Amino acid sequence: MSKLSDLILIKRTLDGNTNAFGILVNRHQDYIYNVVIKMLRNREEAEEIAQDTFIKAYEVLASFKAEAKFPTWLFKIAYRKSLDRIKKNKRSTTLELVENLTEDASMDFENGLAIMLMEERKEIIKNCIQKLPEIEAAIITLYYYEEQSVKEIAEITNLSQDNIKVKLHRSRKLLYSSLENHIQPKILSENGKA
Amino acid sequence: MEKHKAEEEFFKKIIKETGREKASPDFYKNVMRAIEAKQTSKLVYKPLISQNVWIALVLAISLSVFGLFLMTTGFSMNWNFSFMNYISVPKINLSSTMIYAIGFISLFFLQIPFLQNFMRDQYK
Incomplete structure (x- = not known):
């Protein structure tokens, strides 16, 4: 059976077919949850906000414009809901930024990551993303995991494209410095073995 | 530019x-x-009961009451428009049972809008 497009499923939902919306939930739930958990860092809260995103989407589905991409529209709702929750919880993350990355440091860094075991590496990267400020974490997730363009991310976050580019650059550096703290001891110990 | 692209690819891969x-x-x-x-x-x-049915019902009852009123006042079917010259309020002779019945029906109709609002609030 061919996969029905989001637009057809939206139309069917608007005609009163709740099962069509169920397919949309199944199709997009992990993408939405992934962005929300990166921002909220709490499973229960992320689950609640991601569910609220779909419920809200269902309520305002009639306002969805066919020329837009459904995932981008969903991300926009999820992003706003997550920001509201962050404001409610009144917590935000800041991280010290390493401004100057030399080429040598970059090479060491990549080698350091290569030394690590896959699982260890995954865990460290996840932790480092979690340490990013919420908006940067969302932008990194949308850009690298969900492959949203800078233009789409600007639409989701209501920030200018230039601002997104700056934030992406800043986030990479933040990630870099955070990862570096984990990798440096590895490189040193490997060099010690040699 | 090349370095930037390589950095991009590297981050994409590890993330x-x-x-x-x-x-x-x-x-x-x-x-x-x-x-x-x-x-x-x-x-x-x-x-x-839809709004249209209510209108029809009210009309039907009003007409019946009016008909009843005409019957009790001895109105004849001989249409004579000369009565327009000396219009006077006819004396209505209704039995007390009839008056109570009309009174109760009127009260019942008065309640309907209030009941409708109440029910609407309940279902909101």
């Missing part, structure tokens, strides 16, 4: 490697349950 976080197995069920609950609460209160 994607970590994989997506997955929603709980109950996620879908919870969303659909909430949506179904919304669906039921969204049901609009539909009156059993």
